[in-house]
Structures are given as structure tokens and as C-alpha cells.
Amino acid sequence: MNNINYSRYEQHIELPKVGLEGQEKIHSARVLIVGSGGLGNPVALYLTASGIGKIGIIDADRVEESNLQRQILFSNEDVTHTKVSVAKSKLDLMASNQKIVAYPYFLDKKNAASIIGDYDLVIDATDNHIARLIINKVCLTQKKPWIYGSVYHFEGQVMTFNNEEDSPCFTCVFSDINEDSTLPTCKSAGILSPVPGIVGCMQANEALKIILNLNSGNKHMHELCLIDFLNNDFKKINILKNTLCNTCGMNEA
Template sequence: MALTSSQLLEEVKKSIKEVTPDDVRRGLQSGDIQHVIDVRERDEVMDGYIPGAHLIPRGFLELNVEEDVSMDRSESIALYCAGGNRSALAARDLIAMGYSNVSSMIGGIKGWKDAGLKIQTGGLLTEEDMQRYSRHLILPEVGEQGQQKLLQGKVLLIGAGGLGCPTALYLAAAGIGKIGLVDADVVDKSNLQRQVLFGESDVGRPKVEVARERLLDLNPGIEIVAHHDLMTSHNAFDIMADYDIIVNGCDNFPTRYLVNDAAVLTGKPVVDGSIFRFEGQATVYDSAAGGPCYRCLYPEPPPPGEVPSCSEGGVLGVLPGTIGLVQATEVVKLVLGKGEPLVGRMLLYDALDMKFRELKLRRNAECPVCGDAPTVKELIDYDIFCGLPGHSEAAG
């Protein structure tokens, strides 16, 4: 028997349960309706949907309903679309799958809006984002929600050098929504051996400006803020205020202590990395999470005369790539809230032996900034000097 579409719809609507928008509102309030599913296409949903609705386009409904909504065939589900036709057909198909308590909302989202009921907008990935981040979206640990968290992430990179370059590239690619870069340097030819954001034609230009262009080319959907400045006690709080996570890739001790103290005082985690010759290390200082800070390990800087200068040590060009990407990985984990962060653990890497080791780090109750009786209560500008004896350093 041949049916026109309107005849089919008429038949289907007779065989399923239809409810009004007000029924759905009341059902959601009382708990009689456990799930609402919006079966429209993504571009239609962008303009708004019923708060709390599952968003599953009609074409994926049967495939995804068990995983995204419920395995339990007796739970009550209300379906809606733009005007009430697609959801009626969808209801018929869920019933065929054995769902026994399914309804279709008359009038769809238009009816819902006309009834003056509340809709939710925003927080959805665009079609463009769905393509760009598709390899994230198919990971259950990330998914659309995780990608949204990444896009809302605000991360400040101290230093656009050997560590900052690879970290910035991967964070931008991953879709960290706001990335700040602090660096007062210009690109030097000797940087190109390891600072992978820059090219020959960039020599002489401010690193943060080149970095901004390169990162926006990689991902135009995010915000890159260039701070062409030295971090000091005067601007540190201001610069850090807009960010949730600080990534330290700086190559001098004054900045290292400054960043540590500012982060402890404002309760922000610092994803720290350092490199020297063939060795590197990385950890996450997070005093707000009960972990140690940098001063727990090194309470005070040594006198400037006792340490080698920044450029003396040398560094294997690929080394900052390895450590910078450990830092980028930790940032992504912190933003997603997944996995075990390197809090209270120092990862040590020896490139020549190709070995990773791990040291336990403990909070020091006598730490001058995060200890039980802190003495450092404001930021201090130490004189510029490099490398700490017995501690690898030189990230530039």
C-alpha cells in the first residue's frame, strides 16, 4: 500500500502517545518524564533547546539512544523536533526497539517557545568545531563536553622559548580557548634549533607576536593574548588574573620564584618544566590541591654569583619538545579533570639513556609561601640570574 507522507504521519501519530509542551514541562518537574531528546539536526539546535535535553539527531537516534540516554526500556522519554513530525516518527522507532514509555511533543520546539517556556542556548560545538576536534569527540573521556571544557580553558604560558613553543602549539591545536603568552624577547637565530614556533623570516621580531600569528593560523577559533613584557612583581597578578592554569617555561630564577609565589597566593596550579643539556624534568605545583610548591623544594634562591649563566649550559634541540609536551599533556588533563596529574611527583627524563624516573615531592610545612606560617605574603623581585646548583635549569 502506497502512502503519502501526510498519510504516514497521520497513521503514526495515531499509534503513539503525543503530549503538549506543558505536559513535558510538568512531567520534567514531577519526574514523570525522565528524559527529553531533541532529534533535530545540530544546526537547528544551535538556536536553542529545552534545558537538559539530550541532543541526538534523528539519523543517529536508534544507534545512540542506549549509550546516551538509557538502556532501561521502561524509562519515560519525551521526544521533540522542530514541529512534531520527525519526533513522531522517531517515537515509533523507539517503540519498535522496545521502549515502552515514549511520547512525542506536539508542535516541537516552536510549540515550546510559543508556550513561553524556557530554552537554553550556547555551549554547543559548531559544525566547524565538530570537524576540527573529531578525534577528541570520539574519545569517551573527552567527547563534546570535554571539548567544551577545553574551549573554555584559560592557560597562561610564561616564556615563548624552547618549552613554551611546543606547549603552545599543542594547546592551540587541542582547542584551549584562551592562551596567553608572556615573553619580552625577540626571535634570535640561535632559537631556531628548538623553538619550533619561529622561522628564519621571524628573526628580530617579538616572539609573542610571531607566536600569536602562527597559533591563530593553526586554530583561528581560539584567543591568543600576547604579553610582550617581563613578568615582575608589579604586573604578575594582573597578567595572571585572566587565567586558570599557569605553565612555566621560563629560564631564570626571579621569574620562577615570582610565578610560584603569585600562583600560591592566588591558588592556581603551575605546570612546571625545566631542561638542561640532555636532561629535563616536569611537575605540577598545586598548593590549592594540597601539593607542594617550588619553594617547598627550594625555599630561597642562592646568591647570584653561585650559579652558571643561562647560555653556558647548552641544550639538545629536541629535549624541550619532550618536556614541553609533558607540560601540554598535564594542562589538557587538568582542564578535562581526567587522569592523575603530576602533583607531588617530579618526572625526570634523561635523553641520552632514554629513561624516565619519578621522584616523590612533599609539601614542606615550613615553606615560606605555602607552609603553616608563611613569611612571603607579597611578590618579590630577585636579581636576574640563572641555573641553581644541583638543579637542572635553562629553558630558553
């Protein structure tokens, strides 16, 4: 049993469906955040504040001035420094008996299985499909949940993949995406500053719900959430597992 600081986590401990037992689950959880940018920053801040026991952050990029418009962990003096080292130093100041691990390189086919193997849950805070395809495949093999998030202009998308029987995987949803697919990055596409913040907070919220086992019976586990922040329009699309899916369909045999 962990030593839970009651006063620090009072608002969780008082919360129905969380309580002391829930806070202990949060403190025992290990979450990997892939990407330390507009999505990864709010995810890391909220998961650290919530008391997650071990948080890994993987990203090879360095802080650029143009990141500061939305990447809220970084300040002027951090420009040119590696994102994960700056993130770790700032999150360590917030941490309470928690471990923050910085991986200053990109997740790839070679390192993904061993890194993800050290965590219970993965959050996709990347801006590219290649990383998502790798996360999808490894999490499917290791039967781990992961949370997809993406942003574009004034829009966002979030979906949880729990990799349980009959649940869809990323390529069930985006069957036309492959390693050659390219996406415009924020740098080239443009993004309103708070949009990745809201989507990242939704991802952190989904992560905590999985850790606290608050999702059982929730049908949104199989839904893609599409958000239009210009009109405050939230849409959910029910996704079925595709038995012909290139990634998870083979498991049907």
C-alpha cells in the first residue's frame, strides 16, 4: 500500500467512485506519454497533479520559440533545450513521491515494445500516424489501453482503444492510414492556442477513468469523439471492430 497524502489528494479521496482506494490505484499507475508538445504538456501536467506514480515522456524534439504559443510547460529560457528534459525538471517540482522518466528520442518500431512494456497505459500525444500505428500494434500485442488524440485548426479528435475483445483498434477506424500517410503539423497547418490544451485534458481524463475502472459499461469506449471548437459541437461516432482490419483482424482467426 502506498503512503497517500490525504490533504494533497483530498478532492479525489472525497469524490464518489474514487476515494482512497481510487487514489491508491492512481498512485500505482504507470502512464507513457508519447510526445511532449501541445497535447503532451497538458496531459503530463494533469497526470502529475493527479498523482500518477510513474509517468514516462518520450520525444526527441527541442523547444522552439513557435512552440510557446500552446506548449504550456515551456518558457522563454527553455528554447533550444530538449523538451523531455525541460518537462521532467518542471514536473519534478510538482511531483509527490512520483517518478517522471524522460526518453530523449522518438518512439520507433525497435524501442516501442520494451518501453511500452514498462507502462500500463499509453497516451498518443504525437502529430503523426507512423507513431500511432506503432502504438496501436504494440498496445494490441500487449493488450494495453491507449488514448488517441489529434488536433487540426479549430478541431479535435479523441478516442480510447482498450484492446479488449470485440473492441476496435486504430486501423479499424482509420483503415486508409498507413506508414506513408502524411499529416500537416501544427507548424504548417495552424492551431488555436487552447485547442490542444482541451484535447489533452480530455485524454488525461480518459486515462484516469481507465485507471479508476470507471469505464465499464460506458459505450463511449467504442466511440470516436469529434469536437468542433468554433461551434462547440461535440459529435460521437460509434465504431465497430472491423474483422478485416489489417492490424487486429488476424486475431479473429
